[in-house]
Every structure is written in structure tokens, then in C-alpha cells.
Amino acid sequence: MSRSRILVVDDNEINLKVVKIALTAAGFEVDTADDAETALTMVTTFSPRLVLMDLQLPGMGGLDLTRLLKADPTTRSAIIVAVTAYAMKGDQQRALEAGCDGYLTKPINTRTLATTVAGYLAEAG
Numbered sequence: 001m002s003r004s005r006i007l008v009v010d011d012n013e014i015n016l017k018v019v020k021i022a023l024t025a026a027g028f029e030v031d032t033a034d035d036a037e038t039a040l041t042m043v044t045t046f047s048p049r050l051v052l053m054d055l056q057l058p059g060m061g062g063l064d065l066t067r068l069l070k071a072d073p074t075t076r077s078a079i080i081v082a083v084t085a086y087a088m089k090g091d092q093q094r095a096l097e098a099g100c101d102g103y104l105t106k107p108i109n110t111r112t113l114a115t116t117v118a119g120y121l122a123e124a125g
Contacts, residue, residue, distance in 0.1 A: 003029045004121055007048035009039040009065070010083070011057050018110055019052065026114030036060035040068065043075050050079040050120060052104075055095065056086060063098040070099035079124050081117075083108065 006028045008019050016032040023030045031046050033039035036057050043051075051069070055062035062082065069075040082095035085106035092103045102120050 003027055004049045004117075005029045005031070005046060006117065007039060007042060007046060007051045007078075008032045009034075009036065009051060009057065009062065010054040011035060012054075015054075015106070015108070019108060019113065022110040022113050023117060026118075028114070028117065036062065036065040039065060043069065043078070048078055050081065050117060052083050052117075053080050053100065055082055055084040055091070063095065063100075066095075066098045066100055079120050081120060 006023055008016055008030060010016050010019070011034050013034070016034065020030045020032055031042060031048070033042050036059060053062040053066055066080050066082070069078060069080065079101045080099060081102040081104055082100040083104045083106060084091060087105045095103050101124070104116070
């Protein structure tokens with residue numbers, strides 16, 4: 001069985017490292033991008049099954065990147081989970097309307113992250 005590929009998009013280097021360590025330890029194949037433009041380039045070669053998408057990115061935001069990925073036939077099947085530290089009323093709805101398949105708030109609980117990610121993957125089949 002091949003390992004599920006995860007792309008973590010976050011402009012915070014510490015968040016990238018912590019999440020990558022937690023998911024790699026759980027057996028996922030993880031790559032990271034620190035902005036939307038890099039992530040957009042990476043998805044064509046890395047082909048992630050799931051993307052943890054920070055909504056607050058420099059330049060193109062996470063919701064705009066989500067819309068691009070969901071509009072493209074080659075990437076639309078990727079599961080996109082919005083991640084944000086600035087959870088405001090209506091943010092989850094906006095994320096879902098943009099095409100996100102799930103929503104997590106920061107700080108991410110690294111002890112339960114792998115189980116949460118596995119749940120999203122299992123739901124998608």
C-alpha cells in the first residue's frame with residue numbers, strides 16, 4: 001500500500017516543520033510549501049492526496065489557491081483542509097464555499113493531527 005501524500009502550505013517555518021514531523025512519523029509522505037505560488041508549482045509533480053492549506057498566506061491567499069486547485073481537473077480530487085489561526089465567525093463557511101473539504105484551527109494539536117488527516121482520507125475513500 002502506498003503512503004498518502006500530504007502537502008502542507010504555511011508561511012510559518014516552525015508550523016511547517018512541526019506538522020511535517022508529526023505526519024511523517026505517522027507514515028505519511030509529506031512535502032511543504034511556504035506560499036501559494038510554490039504550492040501551485042508543486043502540486044503538478046508531488047500530486048498530494050490531501051493539502052493542509054493555511055488561509056493567511058503572503059501574496060495569493062489560501063482560499064484563492066483552493067479555488068484554483070478545485071477548478072483544475074488534474075488537482076480537483078485533492079482533499080483540501082483549511083487551517084487558520086484567525087478563526088472568525090463565517091470563516092469556516094467561506095472556506096467550504098471556496099472548495100475546502102475541511103477546516104482546522106491553529107494551534108494544530110500534533111498529537112491528534114495524524115488521526116484527523118487519516119479521517120479525512122478515509123471519508124474521501
